[in-house]
Amino acid sequence: MFQILEKKIIAPGVTQAVLLAPEIARSRKAGQFVILRFYEKGERIPLTIADADPEKGTITIISQRTGKSTAYFEEMPISEGILDVVGPLGHPTHIERYGHVVCVGGGIGIAPIHPIAQAFRAAGNRVTSILGGRTRDLVILEDWMRRASDEVYIATDDGSYGQKGFVTDVLKERAEKGDHFDFAVAIGPVPMMKAVSGLTKTMGITTIVSLNAIMVDGTGMCGACRITVGGETKFVCVDGPEFDGHKVDFVQLMHRLNMFKDQEREATAAAQPVKEDENPNCIKKRAFDGKE
Ligand SMILES: Cc1cc2nc3c(=O)[nH]c(=O)nc-3n(C[C@H](O)[C@H](O)[C@H](O)COP(=O)(O)OP(=O)(O)OC[C@H]3O[C@@H](n4cnc5c(N)ncnc54)[C@H](O)[C@@H]3O)c2cc1C
Numbered sequence: 001m002f003q004i005l006e007k008k009i010i011a012p013g014v015t016q017a018v019l020l021a022p023e024i025a026r027s028r029k030a031g032q033f034v035i036l037r038f039y040e041k042g043e044r045i046p047l048t049i050a051d052a053d054p055e056k057g058t059i060t061i062i063s064q065r066t067g068k069s070t071a072y073f074e075e076m077p078i079s080e081g082i083l084d085v086v087g088p089l090g091h092p093t094h095i096e097r098y099g100h101v102v103c104v105g106g107g108i109g110i111a112p113i114h115p116i117a118q119a120f121r122a123a124g125n126r127v128t129s130i131l132g133g134r135t136r137d138l139v140i141l142e143d144w145m146r147r148a149s150d151e152v153y154i155a156t157d158d159g160s161y162g163q164k165g166f167v168t169d170v171l172k173e174r175a176e177k178g179d180h181f182d183f184a185v186a187i188g189p190v191p192m193m194k195a196v197s198g199l200t201k202t203m204g205i206t207t208i209v210s211l212n213a214i215m216v217d218g219t220g221m222c223g224a225c226r227i228t229v230g231g232e233t234k235f236v237c238v239d240g241p242e243f244d245g246h247k248v249d250f251v252q253l254m255h256r257l258n259m260f261k262d263q264e265r266e267a268t269a270a271a272q273p274v275k276e277d278e279n280p281n282c283i284k285k286r287a288f289d290g291k292e
C-alpha cells in the first residue's frame with residue numbers, strides 16, 4: 001500500500017499527487033514511469049514520474065482525467081492508499097550534451113517533459129522549452145519548467161496566454177529568428193507529436209517522442225502497447241516509452257488508442273462516485289477495522 005502525502009488539482013481535470021515510494025524515488029531517472037492500480041479490481045494505468053525527492057522518498061505524479069481510473073484518482077480521498085505502484089519502468093531518456101535542446105510539451109505532456117528538461121540542463125545543455133495548451137488554464141507547471149529551462153515560450157490555441165497558435169508555430173518562429181536547435185523532445189497529444197516530428201524532420205533536428213500507448217501488463221507480454229517504428233514492431237512498455245519521432249507510425253498509434261473508446265465510455269458511465277467509508281482500500285477504514 002502506497003501512501004498519498006499530498007493531492008491537489010492544478011488545472012481543470014489535472015491532479016498532482018505526492019506519493020511515498022522511497023525505492024522508486026531513489027532509483028528513477030528522467031523519462032521513466034510507474035504503473036498504478038488503485039484497488040484490487042482496478043485497471044493498471046501508466047503515469048510518468050514528473051518529479052522525485054530521493055531524500056524524502058517521494059515521487060510526484062500528474063494525472064489528467066480521461067476516463068474511469070483517472071477520474072477515480074481525482075476523486076479519491078487522500079486518506080486512501082494506492083494498492084500497487086510498480087516502477088520505475090521504461091528506459092530512461094538518453095541524456096548527453098548536444099548543445100541546444102528544445103523541449104516541446106503540450107497539455108499533460110508538460111508533466112513528462114519536466115524531468116527530461118531538468119536532466120538535459122544538468123548535463124550542460126541550453127534548454128529552450130515551448131509549452132502549449134488549448135487555453136491558459138491548461139498550461140501546467142509553468143514555474144517548474146521556468147526553473148528547468150533557460151528560456152520558455154508559451155502558446156495557447158485561443159490566445160488566452162502567451163502567443164496565439166500551436167507549439168509548432170513557435171518552434172518555426174524561433175528557428176526563423178535564428179535559434180539553432182541540436183536536439184528536440186516532443187511530448188503531448190499524438191497529433192501534436194506527429195506535427196512537431198514532421199517539422200523537425202524538415203529542419204534536420206533529431207527528435208524523440210514519449211508515446212502514450214494503452215498498456216496492460218507493462219512487461220512486453222500482452223502486446224497491448226505495440227506500435228510500429230521504422231517498419232518494426234516495438235512495445236512501448238519495454239522498448240520505450242521514447243522513440244525516434246521521425247520513424248513512429250503515428251496514424252497506427254492514434255487508431256489503436258481509439259480501439260476501446262466504446263468500452264471506456266461504458267466503464268466511465270457505470271463508475272460510482274468514490275465513498276471513503278465504502279472503499280476496501282482505505283487506510284483509515286483498515287486501521288479502524290484492526291486490519292493494519
Ligand atoms: C508511458 C506512459 C506515461 C503516461 N504518463 C501520463 C502522465 O504523466 N499523466 C497522464 O495524465 N497520463 C499519462 N499517460 C496516459 C494515461 O495512462 C491514461 O490517460 C490513463 O491510463 C487513462 O485511464 P482511464 O481509465 O482514466 O481512461 P480510459 O477510460 O481507460 O481511457 C481514456 C483514454 O485514455 C487512453 N488510455 C486508456 N488506457 C490507457 C493506458 N493504459 N495507457 C495509456 N493510455 C490509455 C486512451 O486514449 C483512452 O481513449 C501515460 C501513458 C503512458 C503509456
Ligand code: FES
Pocket residue numbers: 214215216217218219220221222223224225226235236237238
Ligand atoms: S503493456 Fe503489455 S506488452 Fe506493453
